[in-house]
Amino acid sequence: MAVSWSGQALMIVPTYNERENLARLVAALRGLPGDVHVLVVDDNSPDGTGQIALELAARDPGVFVLQREGKLGLGTAYKAGFAFGLARGYQYLCTMDADFSHHPASVPALLEKAASGYDLVVGSRYVPGGRIVGTTPWRQFVSYSANWLAHVLLGVTVRDCTAGFRCYRRRVLETIDLDAIFSSGYSFLIEMAFHCQQAGFRIGEVPITFVNRTEGASKISKREIYKAFYTLLRLRTSMLPWERMVALYQRHRARRLPMEDR
Numbered sequence: 197m198a199v200s201w202s203g204q205a206l207m208i209v210p211t212y213n214e215r216e217n218l219a220r221l222v223a224a225l226r227g228l229p230g231d232v233h234v235l236v237v238d239d240n241s242p243d244g245t246g247q248i249a250l251e252l253a254a255r256d257p258g259v260f261v262l263q264r265e266g267k268l269g270l271g272t273a274y275k276a277g278f279a280f281g282l283a284r285g286y287q288y289l290c291t292m293d294a295d296f297s298h299h300p301a302s303v304p305a306l307l308e309k310a311a312s313g314y315d316l317v318v319g320s321r322y323v324p325g326g327r328i329v330g331t332t333p334w335r336q337f338v339s340y341s342a343n344w345l346a347h348v349l350l351g352v353t354v355r356d357c358t359a360g361f362r363c364y365r366r367r368v369l370e371t372i373d374l375d376a377i378f379s380s381g382y383s384f385l386i387e388m389a390f391h392c393q394q395a396g397f398r399i400g401e402v403p404i405t406f407v408n409r410t411e412g413a414s415k416i417s418k419r420e421i422y423k424a425f426y427t428l429l430r431l432r433t434s435m436l437p438w439e440r441m442v443a444l445y446q447r448h449r450a451r452r453l454p455m456e457d458r
């Protein structure tokens with residue numbers, strides 16, 4: 197099948213305990229039209245996902261594995277994947293979950309939109325045509341809240357800035373200072389969306405149907421959710437001009453000092 201994008205794409209798939217999903221996912225991605233390679237970034241999953249990834253890579257030169265020594269977080273897994281993809285010259289560096297909540301059939305739409313002039317394309321639940329199937333009301337509430345706060349506090353215009361289904365043009369990842377991103381976990385996604393927008397990159401969204409996983413378990417914890425809200429506040433603070441921060445501090449001190457010491 198002909199594709200409207202040219203160059204090589206790398207699908208970066210972070211994994212932690214995804215043995216039921218990985219082989220099927222890699223087969224589906226490698227069956228896509230165009231030159232789509234796969235990088236599995238596994239954090240020494242206790243269920244043996246890393247071993248499965250190595251076996252897949254041994255059979256297929258378009259499949260690669262980064263094995264890390266332990267669970268180092270989703271954000272750092274993305275960073276390791278970006279470093280790998282940039283070093284190998286990929287034009288499009290995409291990220292997705294391993295559990296089919298992001299369906300491989302949506303990948304061509306992301307690549308096509310990126311090729312049409314977008315620097316970052318997000319597979320979005322929250323644009324017209326996007327849908328969510330099978331998630332809990334609590335997860336839905338957390339997701340809506342994080343996206344709403346990102347919009348209100350940071351002015352982020354991406355509707356689904358917590359989505360991990362993305363396609364970056366390589367110039368984005370060459371420009372953004374990835375070492376300056378402080379989130380090691382899920383909130384990395386909010387931070388990246390924020391920095392891409394601040395840097396003036398053109399960001400687009402394509403609707404996807406997000407289907408909650410049927411195999412394995414989610415790794416998102418309450419701690420990761422708190423960290424996402426902390427990230428939103430920290431980024432908001434970073435937007436304040438320095439003078440404004442100093443003025444706020446002085447006003448705060450002035451209120452606490454007796455009149456004669458001011």
Ligand SMILES: Nc1nc2c(ncn2[C@@H]2O[C@H](COP(=O)(O)OP(=O)(O)O[C@H]3O[C@H](CO)[C@@H](O)[C@H](O)[C@@H]3O)[C@@H](O)[C@H]2O)c(=O)[nH]1
Nearest residue numbers: 210211212237239268269270273293294358360414415416
């Ligand atoms: N290497 C590595 N992979 C990880 C880690 N934690 C999670 N993963 C992998 O990252 C992907 C997403 O993790 P899930 O645990 O399946 O996430 P979720 O709860 O379904 O969260 C979804 O919603 C979030 C909020 O909207 C999204 O941020 C996220 O991308 C995902 O779509 C999966 O492939 C999972 O194996 C980690 O510490 N290290």
